[in-house]
Amino acid sequence: MRLTLRRPDDWHLHLRDGAMLKGVLPETARHFARAIIMPNLVPPVVRGADALGYRDRILSALPKGMAFTPLMTLYLTEETDPEDVATAHADGLITAVKLYPAGATTNSASGVRDFDKVRGVLEKMAEIGLPLCFHGEVTTPEVDIFDREAVFIDTVLDPLRRATPGLRVTMEHITTKDAVDYVTGADGHIGATITTHHLMINRNHMLVGGIRPHYYCLPVVKRASHQAALRAAAISGNPRFFLGTDSAPHTDDNKETSCGCAGVFSASNTMACLAHVFEEEGALDKLEGFASLHGPAHYGLEPNEGTITLERSDDPVPYPAKIETGAGPVTLFDPGHPLHWRVLD
Numbered sequence: 001m002r003l004t005l006r007r008p009d010d011w012h013l014h015l016r017d018g019a020m021l022k023g024v025l026p027e028t029a030r031h032f033a034r035a036i037i038m039p040n041l042v043p044p045v046v047r048g049a050d051a052l053g054y055r056d057r058i059l060s061a062l063p064k065g066m067a068f069t070p071l072m073t074l075y076l077t078e079e080t081d082p083e084d085v086a087t088a089h090a091d092g093l094i095t096a097v098k099l100y101p102a103g104a105t106t107n108s109a110s111g112v113r114d115f116d117k118v119r120g121v122l123e124k125m126a127e128i129g130l131p132l133c134f135h136g137e138v139t140t141p142e143v144d145i146f147d148r149e150a151v152f153i154d155t156v157l158d159p160l161r162r163a164t165p166g167l168r169v170t171m172e173h174i175t176t177k178d179a180v181d182y183v184t185g186a187d188g189h190i191g192a193t194i195t196t197h198h199l200m201i202n203r204n205h206m207l208v209g210g211i212r213p214h215y216y217c218l219p220v221v222k223r224a225s226h227q228a229a230l231r232a233a234a235i236s237g238n239p240r241f242f243l244g245t246d247s248a249p250h251t252d253d254n255k256e257t258s259c260g261c262a263g264v265f266s267a268s269n270t271m272a273c274l275a276h277v278f279e280e281e282g283a284l285d286k287l288e289g290f291a292s293l294h295g296p297a298h299y300g301l302e303p304n305e306g307t308i309t310l311e312r313s314d315d316p317v318p319y320p321a322k323i324e325t326g327a328g329p330v331t332l333f334d335p336g337h338p339l340h341w342r343v344l345d
């Protein structure tokens with residue numbers, strides 16, 4: 001069986017920098033035409049000039065003969081200058097601004113603590129139509145890690161959207177039924193990305209029979225009923241839901257340790273995994289919307305002209321357990337069962 005789709009995009013991607021960037025970029029560029037590039041480097045991509053430099057480094061790391069467009073973002077801090085953001089947007093340099101609550105995830109120490117301090121930037125973004133992407137978890141120590149997304153929606157997201165009418169928002173890597181319900185029912189311009197791994201695993205996969213560090217990511221995978229809600233949203237055809245892999249490479253020594261990093265690397269086999277999920281759900285006809293059409297519509301861009309073709313074989317398709325990068329080996333997301341799909345070259 002073969003399935004041809006418009007070439008997909010990845011609306012949430014971590015490429016890192018240096019040797020890691022060189023190692024992981026081809027894995028994404030092989031299948032995806034564009035990706036929203038997360039700015040959580042050390043130091044973060046804060047100003048327009050930083051985004052320009054990072055974009056150049058990404059384009060120089062791209063192997064000859066591969067086409068790929070990085071869609072850059074700025075990392076919102078309490079010191080971000082609304083005019084710098086507006087200029088970067090007017091120059092066509094950035095596609096969105098990313099909000100990390102301080103301390104929420106990998107390299108988020110420079111994120112936002114006091115949301116009043118970023119009010120000016122958010123108002124400017126609403127005025128110029130520049131979308132805000134955000135990591136939707138509170139960092140309050142008293143709030144259980146499994147509840148942090150739902151609490152964020154009630155205590156931060158909803159008030160923030162009411163205070164800034166017209167702000168276009170993308171709730172990144174949603175993990176709960178609460179988020180699915182909020183995004184489905186909200187007024188105004190709102191979208192949500194869903195990762196490949198959150199469609200395929202729940203917290204039992206991570207914790208039963210031993211702890212699997214390569215399934216640890218943030219927001220952390222939740223119980224099976226939330227996974228089911230994410231699957232239902234992904235196959236619903238609702239254009240507010242689209243693919244953001246949140247492929248987030250860390251070297252194995254940083255994952256397999258007593259305090260391992262959060263992040264799942266899934267760039268290489270994401271399309272095969274998604275075909276598996278959508279086939280399992282009897283919804284292969286909805287895959288193109290999720291992976292290739294809804295994202296561009298949300299960001300006001302045209303879908304890609306090109307296509308990719310996925311092929312299903314009776315025999316399992318082998319995928320490598322890890323990829324080697326100049327920074328060290330990076331384990332590839334293991335869905336826990338054979339995959340029968342491959343992307344044809």
Ligand SMILES: NC(=O)N[C@@H](CC(=O)O)C(=O)O
Pocket residue numbers: 014040105106107135216217218219246248249262263264
């Ligand atoms: N998803 C993750 O678990 N990690 C991401 C950061 C993020 O998107 O939260 C990373 O940069 O490693």
